[in-house]
Amino acid sequence: MVAIMSPILLNNISNTIELLLFQLFIVVFAPTTFPAGAVFYTRFPVxxxxxxxxxxxxxSRxxxxxxxxxxxxxxxxxFNHWGLLFLIIPILIGYTFGVNHFIKLEEEAESYY
Structure with a gap:
């Protein structure tokens, strides 16, 4: 939700403290593969x-x-800050497809509760 609202938030930032708080929020709450990395790699052939x-x-890099x-x-x-949505929306769609794919794999293996 914050990713889609980021252009609005970026347009309304008025000082550096608000920008710092916005960046900290993104860094702290960004979804990463760190806790599930082992699950991802076990799905690849040995x-x-x-x-x-x-x-x-x-x-990817x-x-x-x-x-x-x-x-x-x-x-x-x-497009001003709205141009970021051209990057954010495909990333969110890919992330959602990836999460749903791994949920489906775990349900088939009966290890997802």
């Missing part, structure tokens, strides 16, 4: 775990570098 994990990580270096500047210039 002989391909390192290759798949490394390739996915490297590809390369794409995020290119998008954040070049894409956000033009999006914010043309």
């Amino acid at each position: 002989l391909k775990r390192f290759t798949c994990g490394s390739f996915i990580f490297a590809l 390369a794409l995020m570098f290119a998008v954040s270096s070049f894409g956000t500047i033009y999006l914010i210039d043309y």
Whole structure:
């Protein structure tokens, strides 16, 4: 919910303390794979775990570098802070599909309660 409301919040920030609090909120409550990393890696085949994990990580970092270096500047210039939604919404959709996929896998293995 905060991700979708972020352009509104960014347009209404009036001083540096508000910006700091907004950034701290994002860092503290950001969804990460840290607690579930072991569950994710057990779903990869044993002989391909390192290759798949490394390739996915490297590809994600390369794409995020290119998008954040070049894409956000033009999006914010043309669409103001609303341009961030062009990045936020696909990320949220992918995250939701990923979570639902792993929930389905855990339900099939009968280890999801």
